[in-house]
Amino acid sequence: MRLQNLFIFILFSTFAATSLSTRAQRNEQLLExxxxxxxGDVTDAATPGFDDSRWESVTVPHDWAIYGPFSRENDLQNVAVTQNFETQASIKTGRTGGLPYVGVGWYRTTFDTKPDQEVTLVFDGAMSEARVYVNxxxxCFWPCGYNSFYCNVTRLINPDGRNNTLAVRLENRPQSSRWYxxxxxxxxxxxxxxxxxxxxVWGTQITTPHVADDxxxxxxxxxxxxxxxxELTLxxxxxxxxxxxxxTKENKGFINHGQPFTQNFVVERPALWSPESPSLYRAVTKVYVEDKLTDTYTTRFGIRSIEYVADKGFYLNGKLRKFQGVCNHHDLGPLGAAINVKALRHQLTLLKDMGCDAIRTAHNMPAPELVALCDEMGFMMMIEPFDEWDIAKCDNGYHRFFNEWAEHDMxxxxxxxxxxPCVVMWSIGNEVPTQCSPEGYKVAKFLQDICHREDPTRPVTCGMDQVDCVLDNGFAAMLDIPGFNYRAHRYTEAYERLPQNLVLGSETSSTVSSRGVYKFPAQRKADAKYDDHQSSSYDLEYCSWSNIPDMDFALADDYNWTLGQFxxxxxDYLGEPSPYDTDAWPNHSSMFGIIDLASIPKDRYYLYRSLWNRNEETLHILPHWNWEGHEGEKVPVFVYTNxxxxxxxxxxKSYGKQTKNNQTVENRYRLMWHDVVYEPGEVKVIAYDRNGKAMAEKVIRTAGKPHRIELSTPHHTLNADGKDLAYVTLRIVDKDGNLCPTDGRLVNFNVKGAGRYRASANGDPTCLDLFHLPRMHAFNGMLTVILQASKEAGTMELKASAKGLKxxxxQIDVKSLNQQP
Known part of the structure; x- marks a missing residue:
């Protein structure tokens, strides 16, 4: 019987043919x-007979606030941001995105189960202070809005298992966050x-104590x-x-004192997991009691080794490498916080092309879909749970729950x-005020010990920004890996004073830029502000606490003991519009991103790509070449290339050859001509290798009068599942196809056929156009339209129109799964 059931499960991944094995098969419903x-709060909304017919019909995942409207008055915060060295409170506008996220919301649905079964509800995340009611x-209650949680509701299920009422009350309090x-x-x-x-749920743990090629x-x-x-048989x-x-292993035994059932295996000639080759295995476990199959559980995992060696650095599968990572918030730009696998995959595809190989989940637990995609696509991860511990950053932040709930969440x-396998370290916090408390190290040890208890295979770090405190009070010395947010000029001091002899750039750069916006002259500048509330894309402007990217590149290149950077x-993400966060409405989204809120790469993308993507050519020119009114003036030209x-x-006319050198840190990684005299026409760059051989050529031209709308997408075929997305890039171009880089006219969208308009965005941190309405202003000649497939196969067509343009x-094909090649 066991072999028969095992055979059927592996070949067909469905219920076994016999009534016994059918009953044994676990079942999972997705409540969408x-x-x-x-x-708004509603009395008796949890009661099964409550009349919710006048409520809105929605599909979950669902973000109620992303539909706006934007307003300066949404969650105004009069605060001093101490981690940014502020000592006096000031009005922060747009800090949480200018969206109406504050308040109470109720959700209701029904579900059926089989009688006499154990029933568990699993929530991948519910924002926030979730109270779950069944019949x-x-x-259960779970306050953290970012964490996954579950509750066994068997005792609450109707006797026949049918028509169970599920109600969820959520509440976001004002000043409970510092981003959207x-x-x-x-x-x-x-x-x-x-x-x-x-x-x-999460009932298995796989480790790989020995990893080698053989x-x-x-x-x-x-x-x-x-x-x-x-007695059990596994x-x-x-x-x-x-x-x-x-x-394969078959083992008999008992669960003694609640300890897990242990099995050991040898895998010959394993395919090792790495960002370059993300190989994944599965462990399929069947539980038998008295020769009866009671459960089947699949655990996906990877085989790989990680080492952090003092003075030397990080080794994956025995090979030295530096983290080429980014930090990401959880929102998906114009889609808001509602999770969508295609949107995540689109983001990761852009990052992979840039050469990024690691993600830090800043500053919260991620969606499980993101972690699964990092496994599949090859991104290492630092997973981080908290932005504050027992001392507050926000009046209604997580500190209210920390003492009671931190261990549960961890x-x-x-x-x-x-x-x-993608997870290579844990972070226990980000810039927590507790780091400077005289006994803050005790809180850090409490959290680190939980990590070591639950997972002894990975080290623990923390994003620290107060260098004097953590070097003097023992906080940094106690961590497995000291992680520093910025403070690049103090890395050497930290390395020399700390016993780990390693330093991680847990958060780096905070360069700010607006796609397609250029300010003259091109020079290093902290906290630069302008009347148009934008930042320059020469990639030389940064926040007061940070630095230009080149400094982090140099640290990684020059010192073995640096582990790389995130x-x-x-x-870009919704909220935290530094440096325009102090009474600077309408700014309401960040400017830190290498890629903007519309998923369009900024110039800085190509600077990182020129160093991080070692397999493909990079040659990028900035700025654009439409500078009417600046004829005869100097316009700096930068080139990012490998x-x-x-x-x-x-x-x-030649402006000469530039070669990367060590004259300044910028000269190590950029080619710069600061004395180029603007005249309309053609800018051409020819790139050479170290032997002086011409290898690549790039041309940009002055655009003429805007003529037409050009649409393109990498997503030409979608699944007819009602979820799949196509990201369509819209460009306003002249008659020759050159981007019109200063055009900002309103564009209208119409979608017909097997799909619908989902959202659009332009990357402008000051734009108040609503994402869900089928119109959007272009920003510097570009924007992105997101289309969603229907559940019916067919063809979807997007038409974009604007006054004065062709x-x-x-068209995009929408196919059912059995039509896919």
Whole structure:
């Protein structure tokens, strides 16, 4: 019977043919459709018979606040941001995105289960202070809006298992965040049913004690609930990335004193996980009691080794490497906080092309879909749970719950993600005020000890910004890996004073820029502000606490003991519009991103790409060449390239060859001509290798009168699943196809066929156009339109029109899964 059931599971991944095996199969429902939602507190909303017919019908994941409207009055905060060295409070506008996220919201739906089954609800994230009710009774409370949590609701299920009412109350308090947190059931909700004896949520732990080219050892520890004193038989198969069985174990035993059931395996000639080759295995575990199958549980994992060696650095699978990472907030720009796998994959694809190989989840627990994608696409991860501990940053922040809930949140996070090979370290916090407390190290040790207890295989870091405090009070010395946010000029001091002899750039750069905006002269400047509330894309402007990217490149290149960096940030995000955060409305989104809020790369993208992407050519010129009214004036021209030198021509006239050198830190990584005299026409760059051989050529031209709308997308085929997205780039161009880089006219959208308009964005941090309405102003000639597939196969067509321009259109195929090649 066991072999028959195992055979059927592996070949068909479905219920076994016999009634016994059918009953044993666990089942998971995703509760997406059929929800009702209302904003505002409602008496008796948890009661099964409550009339919610007038509530809004929504699909979960759902973010109630992303639809706006934007307003200066939304969550005005009169605060002094101490981590930015502010000593006096001031009015912060747009700090949380200018969106109406504050308030109470209710969600209601119904679900069915089979009778006599264990029933567990799993929430991937609910923003925030979630109270969950089943059939009118409170099932659980979870205050942290970012963490996944679950509750066993078996005792609350109707006797026949049918028509169970699920109600969720959420509340976002004012001044509970310092960026846009989102609002609502913005991540997935699951119903899991099992037999009474079963493997619980996140009930396995896989480690690889020995990893080598010839073989790897794999240790699987499996928790089983409700087995009592019964003898268990666990049969586990290890499946290779190709789906072939590479190891099998059948073990009998008892669950003693609540300890997990342990099995050990050897995998010959393992395919090792790395960003370059993200190979993934599966462990399929079957639990038998008295020869009856009671549960089947699959654990996906990778085989890889990690080492952090004093004075030497970080080793993955025995090979030295530096983190080429970015920090990312959880919002998806115009989609808000509502999770979407295609949107995440689109972001990661852009980062992968840039050469990024690591993600820091700043400053909160991620969506499980992001971690799964990092496993699959090859990104190392630093997962981080908290922005504050027991001392407040925000009046209604997490400090209210820390003492009671921190361990619960840590345990959930660690058990949820410790089997993922992409995770190479844990962070326990970001710039927490507790770091300067005389006994702050005790809090840090408390959290680090939880990490070591739940996962002894990975080190622990913390993003520290108060260098004097943490070097003097023992806080930094106690951590496995000292992580410093900025303060690049103090890395050497930290290395010399701390016992770890390693330094991680846990948060770096904070360069600010607006895509396509250039300010003259091009020079280093901290906290630069202008009347148009934009920042320059010469990539030389930064916040008071930070520095230009070149300094972090140099630290990584010059010192073995630096571990690399996590740039603030990969993408612009809603909220924190530094340096325009103090009474500077309408700014309401960040300017830190290497990629803007519309998922369009800024110039800085190509600076990072020229160093980080070692497999492909990079040659990028900035600025654009439309400077009407500046004829005869000097316009600095920068070139970002992986080649060592280049020659610049304007209308055929050479401005000479520049070669990367050590005269200044900028000269190490950029080619710069500061004395170029503007005249309309053509700018050409020829790049040379170290031997002086011409390798690449790039040309930009002065654009003529705006003529038409041009649409393009990398997503030409979508799945007919009602979720899949296409990101369409819109460019306003002249008759020859040159981008009109100063055009900002309003564009209207119309979508027909097998899909719908979902959102649009232009990357302008001052723009108040609503994302969900089918119109958007261009920003410096560009914007992005996001389309969503229907559940019916067919063709979707987007038409974009604007006054004075020839319209543009694009068609996208929407296919059912069985139509896909």
């Amino acid at each position: 459709e059929g929800w009702r939602f209302t904003k 009118g009774q409170e099932a 947190p989102g609002a609502g059931l913005y991540r997935n909700v699951h119903v899991i049913t099992t037999n009474r004896i079963h493997i619980p 073989y790897a050892s794999v240790c699987l520890r499996t928790s089983v609930e409700n087995s009592g004193q019964k 049969v586990t198969e290890i499946l290779s990335p190709e789906g072939k069985t590479v190891a 345990v959930n996070m660690l058990r949820h993600y410790r089997n993922h 740039v603030w940030t990969g993408f 080649y060592s030198s280049a020659e610049l021509f304007v209308n055929g 319209s543009g259109s694009i």
